[in-house]
Amino acid sequence: MDKICCIVLNYNDASTTLSLIEELASSRLLTDLVVVDNCSTDDSWERLAVLKNRSAQERPAGSKEGGKRACGPAVHLLRTEKNGGYGAGNQAGIDYAMANLAPDYIAIANPDIHVSDRCIFRVKEALRRQENGAAASAWVKSPQGRRLFSYWDLLPMWKDLLDTEAICRRIFRPWLITPVGRLPRGDDGKSRIVGALPGSFFMLKMSCFNREEAGNIFDKNIFLYYEEKVLARKLAARGLAELLVTDVSYIHAHSVSIDKSIRGMTAKQRLLHESKLYYYKTYLGAGMIKLTAARAFLRLVLAEAWLLSGGWRK
16 A cells, blocks of 8 residues: 655644644545644644644554555644745655655645545556656645636746736736646546646655655745745656646635735735745746846836735825
8 A cells, every 4th residue: 555645734823734634634545644833933833732642642553444544644743943934844744754654655735725535546646657757736626616726837937927917927828828638648648747736735756756855855945935836847857747637626725824924915925026036046047137137027016016905005
């Protein structure tokens, strides 16, 4: 049986995290749940302590029925020394899993998602059948059932900038995203090879990573945003693929956790732009002239966000 570990990162949002862990506790596919508290500043660590107690008392004995787990996943709880952002927090979970759990697959899950065993199984199977498949996910849906944004193309810098601003994104959409029907098919016949996947839920096939690579899946210099495209660039450079499984989906209550820690459209835009510029310089090789032009464009986008958020009224 494949060992599938799921990492859930918490920051000042114990209620949402505990709700997801309660859902995943009945999974017959997950072998371990690693809950990482990203040095929360509220009472999250104390509230999450109940998971540590349950882990010690209810750890599965490893019995099987019909090839499936007879009980739910073991729960592991750890806390980072500082809040280094999404990438650093999830990397701490990966490091723990690789050192202690020997997983075949690692899933990264935001606290504000809902995912079924069927979805987890299909994503894992797509990865297993794709020789060069390193990461996979499924369609993203809202709690109301509406399909949300589920993949990116890996674009050159100028097109990526156009994808930042709402009006440009609408006008130039045909040049910014490949329709799913035109994407290459995966080896399982029901998945598509994409540029990058959203970070709210995805799975990694750990046989694609040696020890050093597994320790650097996320770039810890990025606090929030663009981690997904950075990972995609790293994988693409090694000839590895990311897959969107098109016959299953999961639910994402978009930005619930982020909204509790970062308030305001302008603050989020500033973080996004900082990560963008780092991505352009470090992973796209943009020089001084291109970065200066990108900064000028992003200032206009930030001004637009400030106006839309009503900052001029304050």
